[in-house]
Amino acid sequence: xxxxxxxxxxxxxxxxxxxxxxxxxxxxxxxxxxxxxxxxxxxxxxxxxxxxxxxxxxxxxxxxxxxxxxxxxxxxxxxxxxxxxxxxxxxxxxxxxxxxxxxxxxxxxxxxxxxxxxxxxxxxxxxxxxxxxxxxxxxxxxxxxxxxxxxxxxxxxxxxxxxxxxxxxxxxxxxxxxxxxxxxxxxxxxxxxxxxxxxxxxxxxxxxxxxxxxxxxxxxxxxxxxxxxxxxxxxxxxxxxxxxxxxxxxxxxxxxxxxxxxxxxxxxxxxxxxxxxxxxxxxxxxxxxxxxxxxxxxxxxxxxxxxxxxxxxxxxxxxxxxxxxxxxxxxxxxxxxxxxxxxxxxxxxxxxxxxxxxxxxxxxxxxxxxxxxxxxxxxxxxxxxxxxxxxxxxx
Amino acid sequence: xxxxxxxxxxxxxxxxxxxxxxxxxxxxxxxxxxxxxxxxxxxxxxxxxxxxxxxxxxxxxxxxxxxxxxxxxxxxxxxxxxxxxxxxxxxxxxxxxxxxxxxxxxxxxxxxxxxxxxxxxxxxxxxxxxxxxxxxxxxxxxxxxxxxxxxxxxxxxxxxxxxxxxxxxxxxxxxxxxxxxxxxxxxxxxxxxxxxxxxxxxxxxxxxxxxxxxxxxxxxxxxxxxxxxxxxxxxxxxxxxxxxxxxxxxxxxxxxxxxxxxxxxxxxxxxxxxxxxxxxxxxxxxxxxxxxxxxxxxxxxxxxxxxxxxxxxxxxxxxxxxxxxxxxxxxxxxxxxxxxxxxxxxxx
Numbered sequence: 181x182x183x184x185x186x187x188x189x190x191x192x193x194x195x196x197x198x199x200x201x202x203x204x205x206x207x208x209x210x211x212x213x214x215x216x217x218x219x220x221x222x223x224x225x226x227x228x229x230x231x232x233x234x235x236x237x238x239x240x241x242x243x244x245x246x247x248x249x250x251x252x253x254x255x256x257x258x259x260x261x262x263x264x265x266x267x268x269x270x271x272x273x274x275x276x277x278x279x280x281x282x283x284x285x286x287x288x289x290x291x292x293x294x295x296x297x298x299x300x301x302x303x304x305x306x307x308x309x310x311x312x313x314x315x316x317x318x319x320x321x322x323x324x325x326x327x328x329x330x331x332x333x334x335x336x337x338x339x340x341x342x343x344x345x346x347x348x349x350x351x352x353x354x355x356x357x358x359x360x361x362x363x364x365x366x367x368x369x370x371x372x373x374x375x376x377x378x379x380x381x382x383x384x385x386x387x388x389x390x391x392x393x394x395x396x397x398x399x400x401x402x403x404x405x406x407x408x409x410x411x412x413x414x415x416x417x418x419x420x421x422x423x424x425x426x427x428x429x430x431x432x433x434x435x436x437x438x439x440x441x442x443x444x445x446x447x448x449x450x451x452x453x454x455x456x457x458x459x460x461x462x463x464x465x466x467x468x469x470x471x472x473x474x475x476x477x478x479x480x481x482x483x484x485x486x487x488x489x490x491x492x493x494x495x496x497x498x499x500x501x502x503x504x505x506x507x508x509x510x511x512x513x514x515x516x517x518x519x520x521x522x523x524x525x526x527x528x529x530x531x532x533x534x535x536x537x538x539x540x541x542x543x544x545x546x547x548x549x550x551x552x553x554x555x556x557x558x559x560x561x562x563x564x565x566x567x568x569x570x571x572x573x574x575x
Numbered sequence: 576x577x578x579x580x581x582x583x584x585x586x587x588x589x590x591x592x593x594x595x596x597x598x599x600x601x602x603x604x605x606x607x608x609x610x611x612x613x614x615x616x617x618x619x620x621x622x623x624x625x626x627x628x629x630x631x632x633x634x635x636x637x638x639x640x641x642x643x644x645x646x647x648x649x650x651x652x653x654x655x656x657x658x659x660x661x662x663x664x665x666x667x668x669x670x671x672x673x674x675x676x677x678x679x680x681x682x683x684x685x686x687x688x689x690x691x692x693x694x695x696x697x698x699x700x701x702x703x704x705x706x707x708x709x710x711x712x713x714x715x716x717x718x719x720x721x722x723x724x725x726x727x728x729x730x731x732x733x734x735x736x737x738x739x740x741x742x743x744x745x746x747x748x749x750x751x752x753x754x755x756x757x758x759x760x761x762x763x764x765x766x767x768x769x770x771x772x773x774x775x776x777x778x779x780x781x782x783x784x785x786x787x788x789x790x791x792x793x794x795x796x797x798x799x800x801x802x803x804x805x806x807x808x809x810x811x812x813x814x815x816x817x818x819x820x821x822x823x824x825x826x827x828x829x830x831x832x833x834x835x836x837x838x839x840x841x842x843x844x845x846x847x848x849x850x851x852x853x854x855x856x857x858x859x860x861x862x863x864x865x866x867x868x869x870x871x872x873x874x875x876x877x878x879x880x881x882x883x884x885x886x887x888x889x890x891x892x893x894x895x896x897x898x899x900x901x902x903x904x905x906x907x908x909x910x911x912x913x914x915x916x917x918x919x920x921x922x923x
Contacts, residue, residue: 223787435624436854438860439857439872464862465860488865491863491864505789507792507815507820507822509844510841515789515795519759
């Protein structure tokens with residue numbers, strides 16, 4: 181399979197007053213075309229930081245220290261997202277790679293309508309398409325036989341057409357930019373906005389929002405959590421991205437609504453033929469929708485495998501402990517002793533060793549490398565867990 | 576059956592006020608006609624989606640929210656409960672009034688309520704906002720003792736230290752501030768504070784929903800230990816059916832201010848009777864890709880509790896709904912041993 185994104189040895193540090201927080205520690209991860217990759221882990225393990233690093237959204241005092249993120253959108257040449265200029269990464273954000281955030285209430289601007297917010301994305305990344313559609317719209321009106329359009333409105337339409345053509349030939353053209361700054365005169369571009377709104381309406385229908393035409397004019401506070409999340413998903417998919425990052429999109433929702441959203445995401449992923457990086461802390465959700473799952477701890481991947489393999493034969497002690505901690509019908513949850521280590525002062529060696537029942541001397545000294553134990557199954561652990569955990573249970 | 580806590584036809588309505596004179600134009604029926612028994616030593620799980628009124632019910636039982644109507648009995652001897660019931664059957668107001676006055680928690684006020692408050696405590700959902708950031712842990716834990724005047728002076732500190740050890744923290748944490756602790760540790764502090772007055776009954780309002788699974792399991796096991804040690808009774812409010820299933824003795828499922836199903840967790844999981852319970856079970860993801868169950872996606876969303884649908888409140892989203900469901904509300908009926916369902920067309 182082809183690799184869409186290759187994350188190689190990325191480290192992210194936050195320089196705070198309390199000390200250096202190592203949010204990502206030499207993270208290496210490949211995402212294939214058309215797959216859903218799940219990232220699971222507890223709070224503070226660096227799941228969201230991975231997403232932010234891919235989109236270069238890390239703000240000071242955070243800093244990407246090293247590594248590279250190769251993105252290969254159309255199979256020809258790959259670009260290193262970390263080397264791109266700010267303008268180039270902006271063109272990628274929201275169009276080729278887009279993101280669905282955890283809290284739909286915070287991801288939407290409360291003072292703009294849903295329609296405005298989706299149109300904004302479309303006008304930013306698909307302006308050319310919208311302009312040619314608006315021009316075609318004007319031409320179709322003028323071309324109608326026997327249409328008795330008045331002198332004045334035809335004159336206005338000609339100006340509109342002229343301005344749109346001007347942007348089409350040169351997006352940086354000065355005249356349209358000046359016109360857009362002048363009140364009233366900027367209304368000459370209304371066709372552009374209405375085309376964007378039409379596309380927004382289409383997107384809202386795509387995400388199964390009932391009565392989409394009315395919802396277009398609603399403000400975020402008028403919608404329920406599930407509806408807001410649908411609107412955010414519509415916004416993220418407005419430019420049919422190659423790569424969608426979903427950062428705990430259903431954590432704030434109820435289980436019945438969560439089931440609806442998961443089904444929607446799966447359908448849209450197939451429809452738009454994109455890859456999804458699904459970040460979640462809920463192992464059940466990861467099992468339900470992912471093709472491969474990576475488990476994170478202390479800023480790096482500790483285990484990565486196909487979904488069936490990971491949940492049936494987990495190899496890393498942390499994955500096993502995490503699975504045992506999930507309450508299931510008829511089983512007692514088993515807690516993991518201790519707490520997540522302080523990120524400013526991580527333990528030396530393997531980050532999990534203070535809580536690990538299999539820890540040996542080498543775990544306290546050396547950080548384990550990610551190694552492949554069987555095809556497609558990677559773990560980072562010094563202990564050969566395949567035998568050591570199974571044997572006591574057999575005795 | 577003896578009951579430590581019994582609610583009878585409990586209703587909590589929040590008025591929707593409008594206009595200059597703030598006159599009520601409608602009511603949000605958060606808790607609508609709920610009769611529930613919690614036996615001594617029981618761990619009752621209250622499960623439902625957000626907005627179904629589970630938190631309001633928990634807080635109304637503690638009288639932190641005023642009930643609109645109905646009765647709450649707390650730790651009332653069973654003879655008196657029988658007396659009240661027989662008087663209610665006769666509708667004898669002369670007998671009932673003094674009985675309500677003496678035993679109905681919903682009618683208590685002032686000092687009488689304060690005495691009872693010592694026996695019932697609440698642990699909040701979010702440990703980040705339920706602890707005062709300007710108070711030291713020792714002050715947080717000893718405050719209930721000061722309010723109820725149970726332990727005085729030097730003894731308070733030693734009692735606080737004892738409580739900290741009970742919840743798995745150490746004495747040296749006492750002079751610290753809440754921000755120095757992680758989420759799981761803060762929830763432990765909140766539990767220690769709830770235990771400070773040696774209560775009989777504790778309401779847990781989603782105590783683990785803000786925590787990670789590994790820490791959640793720690794807290795659940797701690798709760799189990801404490802319950803055995805002090806012979807406590809729990810009302811455990813949660814939105815996660817699997818959590819309730821793994822720890823509770825019995826589960827009550829709520830939908831839009833009503834209890835729709837009640838029973839033992841094993842039985843509810845094996846054969847849910849109410850279609851809503853079934854939908855909840857099937858839409859809860861389980862970390863086992865091999866055991867993917869037939870997923871069931873409920874259409875629509877929870878209707879507004881200010882304007883609930885007529886008849887059965889679940890009927891607009893229910894696949895088994897018929898004309899009866901749209902017209903008459905199903906009563907919560909006993910079906911089988913210790914199992915109650917409010918549905919015209921139960922699944923079993």
